[in-house]
Amino acid sequence: MALTAEEVAAQKEQTRKQWNANPCGQVGDIEYSPEYFENVEEYRYNGYGDWMRDFYRYDDHQGVRLLEVGFGQGTDLVQYAKGGAECYGVDITENHRELAIANFSSRGLNAELFLEDAADLHFEDGYFDKVVSFGVLHHTPDIEQCVDEVHRVLKDGGEFVISLYHKNSAFWWFTKFLKEGIFKGKLLTIGYSGLKATIERGADGKEIKPYVKLYTRRSLRKLLKDFSKVEIHVKHLYGKNFWPLGRLIPKPILRALEPRLGWYVIARATK
């Protein structure tokens, strides 16, 4: 059932509450210093997602006019800027914008960063060569409208790279649903939508309950129906996702299972 405008606005308020309190990818205490942003970057690409640099090829964006939807602390956008892109970003969380501005200025790089909802972009039609969004639009109940806006601001032949949480993943079914939902009883105390909200660090699924929707290869493809070419990937699988087997699973098996059971379902879509 479609949400009312007030319900959508309330969900977005929860989003701001979550990330104003818990900046995404925070490492240690928040500091507006070059060392802090370097630590965030180090953890992101060498701890959290060791596949990301190879997959997104940040270095290869000379002269590309690029928009990031939901830039967070600006960690990925900084990589695109280092790779030669002309960078723009939108995000609805005030703290994230302040952190991202500090991140860019600590490196002497430029980006135009707006406090703006992806559902209502101010850019003119066909302005961008590329739009990217990592771990963002599964938090917004009006995702279809956001995708329409992305389609509008892309040039013909432009590329949209979108990464969303994957429902058919080891992390969701083993770690969240089985371990926390059933074994620890959270499905009874905070329910299904509460359990999904606790995917986010600092969210308790009650007081802080950001909206989370999980996607499959099929539902992501459906979302991108207006794009001419869509290529889907699934990435991000680690032994710790398979509770309670943990680190018993050998690396070659993890590599073979990643395209089915990884935590991110990703599309490269061409307008």
Ligand SMILES: C[S@@+](CC[C@H](N)C(=O)[O-])C[C@H]1O[C@@H](n2cnc3c(N)ncnc32)[C@H](O)[C@@H]1O
């Ligand atoms: C999980 S964080 C990801 C941030 C960053 N992409 C990263 O990977 O570190 C989700 C971000 O999406 C932003 N966001 C959620 N809904 C949005 C919307 N409708 N328009 C713009 N930004 C949105 C939030 O404010 C938050 O900064």
